[in-house]
Amino acid sequence: MTPTPPRVALFVTCLVDMIRPQIGFAAIRALEAAGCEVVVPDAQTCCGQPALNSGDRDTAADLAKRAIAMLEPFDHxxxxxxxxxxxxxxxYPEILEHDAEWGPRAIALAARTFEILAYLDEVRGWKPEGVALDATGTYHDSCSGLRELGIKRQPRRLLAAVEGLSLAPLAGAxxxxGFGGTFCVKYPAISNAIVAEKATAIDAxxxxxxxxxxxxxLMNMAGKLNREGSKVRAFHAVELLAGMGDGPAIGEEA
Structure with a gap:
């Protein structure tokens, strides 16, 4: 008997929706290849991260409740x-922990929510098939994914299955x-100094x-690399995994 595919909600994110929709299309392609039924809920809005980072917990809680109610019907x-x-x-479980109704619902949804590279690798056990790209890449470990979700080995395991792609180690990966969400807006000089060091390491x-x-x-690093005249091109890892790594890179769309 063929198992029923999981019904997955793709939460696209504000930046992907506004700046780089190709990442969303790549995510759908990879998830479907991994055997998922993918739905992109029409009612999705911001997850509330900017409000939370700025100290506006009331707005963050309101957005969390909206997202929870929308996403609860899905398997993942x-x-x-x-x-x-x-x-x-x-x-979400932290900001709603004292809410008798929404706290348990936040915990239940959190247990079924995954970053895409971790989901493809750990939950679905998927590897890209028939995807090839003759290039050398280097991988930057984003702070939230690494420190809050433990994402480190998963993307590298997935990328190792792309034929012709080799990964060069990045010093200070x-x-x-220097992006840090609202950090780069509040402290632009510090942000620029940090990304300058990162760009030098990437070029090296x-x-x-x-x-x-x-x-x-990726936007932060690609912007700095472009301003410095670097030839390095930036992509979300899922774009390569979905066989979409031969088109315009981030920052090249215009």
Whole structure:
């Protein structure tokens, strides 16, 4: 008897929706290849991370409740962003812990919510088939994915299955790129100094491609690399895994 495919809600994220929709399409392609039934809920909005990071817990709680009610019917929730996934998995239960109704619902949803690379690797046990790209990449570990969700080996295992792709080690791969959500807006000079060091380290790898799992980080690093005249091109890892790594890179769309 063929098992019923999990019904997965793809929570696209604000940045992907507004800046790089291709990541969303790549996520759908990879999830379907991994045997999932994928739904993109029409009613989704911001997860509440910017409000939470700015200290507006009331707005964050309101957005959390909206998201929980929308996402509860699905078997799993998959998000192509470590920071947004961590907001749902880690912070929804925290900000709603004293709410008798919503606290348990937040905990239940958190247990079924995953960052996409971790989901494809750990939950679905998937590997890309027939995907090839003759290039050298280097991988940046985004802060939220690494520190809040433990995402480190999963993307590298998945990328190792892309024929022709080799990964060059990145010095300081676990060091912040300087984006930090609202941090880069509040402290632009510090953010720029941090990403300048990161860009130098990326160029030193000799890689063709910069890969990561969070669009905010990728936009920050790609912007600095482009301004410095670097030839390194940036992609979300799921774009390569879905066989979409030969198109325009992040920052090249215009």
């Amino acid at each position: 929730v998959v998000i192509p962003s470590g920071s947004c996934a961590a907001t749902v998995r880690v912070h 676990e060091t912040c790129c 790898t000799g890689a063709d491609l910069l890969l990561a799992g969070d669009l905010g980080c």
